Amino acid sequence: MSNRPEWLQPSRSIYSKQHGIIQVSAIIGDNLYFRKGIISQTIFNWEEEIKKGNLSQIQHTPTSKSLIYQETATEIEGRNKLAYCDVIPEQAANLEQIPDSMHSAVNNVLKQLGINQLYSHQIEAWEAYNQGNHIILETPTSSGKSISFLLPVIHECFKGNSCIIFFNLKALAFDQEEKIREFVNLLPESIRPVILNINGDTSSQERKKLYTHKPSIICVTPDVWHHELNNYQFDNYNFVETLRKISIIVVDELHFYCGIFGANFALLNRRTQLIIEQAGGNLSQLKYIYASATINNSQEIAQKFPIGGKILRLLVKVGQEKLKPLLSVSSPKIVFCTQPLKLQLYLLVKM
Structure with a gap:
């Protein structure tokens, strides 16, 4: 317990090189139990994983499109609700x-x-x-x-x-x-x-x-x-x-x-x-x-x-300023309008 970092606590989100953004469910002994979407998984010997750099707190992880995608997938309870996510580069005004x-x-x-x-x-x-x-x-x-x-x-x-x-x-x-x-x-x-x-x-x-x-x-x-x-x-x-x-x-x-x-x-x-x-x-x-x-x-x-x-x-050449558009595609399995809206709002907050 004394060797556990402050950022490694149940109910917190952390970064795993193997799994991306994960949410910690519990830590029992050397085992770290986490939830990825709706699936519960285990990381054995979490202390060794931290030493290898395979586990870290999110704010020390470089922000990228893939991380935004993974964190979003976790927050909306599973990847099956988000088919694709991409950030289109911005363009300065001419x-x-x-x-x-x-x-x-x-x-x-x-x-x-x-x-x-x-x-x-x-x-x-x-x-x-x-x-x-x-x-x-x-x-x-x-x-x-x-x-x-x-x-x-x-x-x-x-x-x-x-x-x-x-x-x-x-x-x-x-x-x-x-x-x-x-x-x-x-x-x-x-x-x-x-x-x-x-x-x-x-x-x-x-x-x-x-x-x-x-x-x-x-x-x-x-x-x-x-x-x-x-x-x-x-x-x-x-x-x-x-x-x-x-x-x-x-x-x-x-x-x-x-x-x-x-x-x-x-x-x-x-x-x-x-x-x-x-x-x-x-x-x-x-x-x-x-x-x-x-x-x-x-x-x-x-x-x-x-x-x-x-x-x-x-x-055809445009001199207009182009902000950083976010392209996200919801999974076709989603049938309720509220789910894509929740996804879009979450992405806007993250961007």
């Missing part, structure tokens, strides 16, 4: 200074929003826009894609042009419109573009009254835009003027534009180009920006839409 070529009013808005630098992929998108290229943003969720396409859109409005932003869902259009409006409302009123959320909640007659001669950002879903073009009339001067000035078309969530939906959108896109041309617009100046977080063949999809002869720039 930030760059806001370019001088950006309008001072936009620079001021960014600073008001607490943005003093931009991610490298946002800078790349800005440079591609200035070079007159079409752009594909193939970056993860929450990587700042909205800012990436909003900066070119606003600068086109400063030139007196208008833009269309296609969203695949009405709810997404409302959500993004709020974010765009939050940004735009910080601009001086004299250069602030009009934001139009064209949706089915407003009658076609009332929608026509929304169009003005001012530069506009049109937030719309493909189905509603299809009806807009069907109701298109050359005697609606403001609508014609808006169409004539369209210089950028943004397609968000590009991965949705496949199959029948994608084929219909390709036709809708062509109709839009024809009507812009009929209204007196310059198709040679029309640029496209595509954005998607969950796709790896966005360039293949985008090339199916008529976009003219400009270069299509694919941006």
